[in-house]
Amino acid sequence: MPKGKDVIGLASDKKAVMVDLKFMDFLGLWQHFTIPISELNEAVFDEGLGFDGSSIRGWAPIHASDMLVFPDPDTAVMDPFMKDATLSLICNIFDPITKEPYSRDPRFIAQKAERFLKQTGLGDTAYYGPEAEFFIFDGVSYDTGVNHAHYRIESREGQWETGHARETHFDGKHAHEVPNLGYKPRYKEGYFPVAPIDSQQDLRTEMVRVMEQVGIQVERQHHEVATAGQAEIDIRFDSLVRCADKLMWFKYIIKNVALRNGKTVTFMPKPLYGDNGSGMHTHQSIWKGGKPLFAGDGYAGMSEMAMHYIGGLLKHARALAALCNPTTNSYKRLVPGFEAPVNLAYSSRNRSASIRIPMYSPSPKAKRLEFRSPDPSCNPYLAFAAMLMAGLDGIENRVDPGDPLDKDIYGLSPEELKDVPKMPGSLEEALDCLKKDHEFLLKGDVFTQDVIEAWIDTKIEKELNPVRLRPSPMEFALYFDI
Numbered sequence: 001m002p003k004g005k006d007v008i009g010l011a012s013d014k015k016a017v018m019v020d021l022k023f024m025d026f027l028g029l030w031q032h033f034t035i036p037i038s039e040l041n042e043a044v045f046d047e048g049l050g051f052d053g054s055s056i057r058g059w060a061p062i063h064a065s066d067m068l069v070f071p072d073p074d075t076a077v078m079d080p081f082m083k084d085a086t087l088s089l090i091c092n093i094f095d096p097i098t099k100e101p102y103s104r105d106p107r108f109i110a111q112k113a114e115r116f117l118k119q120t121g122l123g124d125t126a127y128y129g130p131e132a133e134f135f136i137f138d139g140v141s142y143d144t145g146v147n148h149a150h151y152r153i154e155s156r157e158g159q160w161e162t163g164h165a166r167e168t169h170f171d172g173k174h175a176h177e178v179p180n181l182g183y184k185p186r187y188k189e190g191y192f193p194v195a196p197i198d199s200q201q202d203l204r205t206e207m208v209r210v211m212e213q214v215g216i217q218v219e220r221q222h223h224e225v226a227t228a229g230q231a232e233i234d235i236r237f238d239s240l241v242r243c244a245d246k247l248m249w250f251k252y253i254i255k256n257v258a259l260r261n262g263k264t265v266t267f268m269p270k271p272l273y274g275d276n277g278s279g280m281h282t283h284q285s286i287w288k289g290g291k292p293l294f295a296g297d298g299y300a301g302m303s304e305m306a307m308h309y310i311g312g313l314l315k316h317a318r319a320l321a322a323l324c325n326p327t328t329n330s331y332k333r334l335v336p337g338f339e340a341p342v343n344l345a346y347s348s349r350n351r352s353a354s355i356r357i358p359m360y361s362p363s364p365k366a367k368r369l370e371f372r373s374p375d376p377s378c379n380p381y382l383a384f385a386a387m388l389m390a391g392l393d394g395i396e397n398r399v400d401p402g403d404p405l406d407k408d409i410y411g412l413s414p415e416e417l418k419d420v421p422k423m424p425g426s427l428e429e430a431l432d433c434l435k436k437d438h439e440f441l442l443k444g445d446v447f448t449q450d451v452i453e454a455w456i457d458t459k460i461e462k463e464l465n466p467v468r469l470r471p472s473p474m475e476f477a478l479y480f481d482i
Helices: 004-013 042-047 106-120 201-213 240-260 304-324 380-396 427-436 439-445 449-468 473-479
Strands: 018-024 030-036 049-052 066-071 086-094 125-137 139-144 149-154 166-170 175-179 218-223 230-235 264-266 280-288 346-348 355-357 369-371
Touching: 004 042, 004 086, 018 066, 018 106, 030 240, 042 066, 086 106, 106 125, 106 240, 106 380, 106 439, 125 240, 125 380, 139 264, 201 218, 201 230, 201 240, 230 240, 240 264, 240 380, 280 304, 280 380, 304 355, 304 369, 304 380, 304 427, 304 449, 380 439, 427 449, 439 449
Parallel strands: 018 086, 346 355
Antiparallel strands: 018 030, 049 066, 066 086, 125 230, 125 264, 125 280, 139 149, 166 175, 218 230, 280 369, 355 369
């Protein structure tokens, strides 16, 4: 485990002139401030640095706004985007009065979840492997006011562009018109033809190479199903907190590589109407003493522990939605009748179930489950911690997941699906489920009642109500002449 002096030595070796201190806000965006290298000394790691916590979404009120960041020496890496050589450190948040970790710091909650797993004696490591899908667009505009609202997405890959004689290209600084040359992925057919239909191969490769610079191991990259530049880059699994750290680097790198190439990226779950949305299928397993605990001689080669873990996820999935699908836009993706993981069932090889057991390899080390409902708008520290707590509750209470649903769920009739539970249909419903079902999150003081209440209140006040109160363009199309 590196110490402060090791980080200072690294900074010297890399000729860093600045140090960037990154930390996670409550809802899921990285925040940062930067100090000159002359300000980095061992005391920073022991005493922290102060900032205004009241300016961070969902955090301290202004009368108790002083906070401290404590850099984690184990996260030191050179930032690949700063003009001047800059060392980056991910930080934990502390209260300056009590000197205790701040209860609403998402990274602290994830650390407590890892600690709770060890305290149970069930395992010592929870591994997570997220597949965060995203869209690469050429441009976007949006605005809303008292008397107007609009959004518009620009993409030379957009299937809707095929009828135009000319199309707009962006060179990073300017937009210019060129002849339309076709080769645009048809709706739901972006998975995954070669160039020239896939126009973003080199851009995704650039993203991968930058990820490798900061220590992220990438397994593959490819175009995804939707038109208009939907993409996926799969990173290798890691332990809960380390994987959440890497997912934040993942988003940071993808957005900044796109920007320097004159593109823009969104992790919104459903930016396009009528085509596939972006999910974050999350692979997970528990290990102990270097041995995988989800491998066994049960269904699909899974252990009894793994099946109880699945039972816990299914039991609490509707409450988990408030943390794993935490935006109003999330529920534009989770719609019954389309190819979305809304049915709370499990199966092997079956991507129409909300929990899939991959069957690519018979190796015990490869035994894991894939929870397909989460999306990339989530705060990964909170989402991973909540999924682990649900699974552990299932193991502790020996929750039976029921029988697998080994058939194409999308092809079943409503009558055949009437007894299969569903994910919530809206953020409002998901938050209500979390209100009613969160005791499992409070075990081991991993989540606190204050965190749950603050999450629900913030989501209602800052997101749910503003969306609910505003008319949409579709409502004008439906009702203006009523």
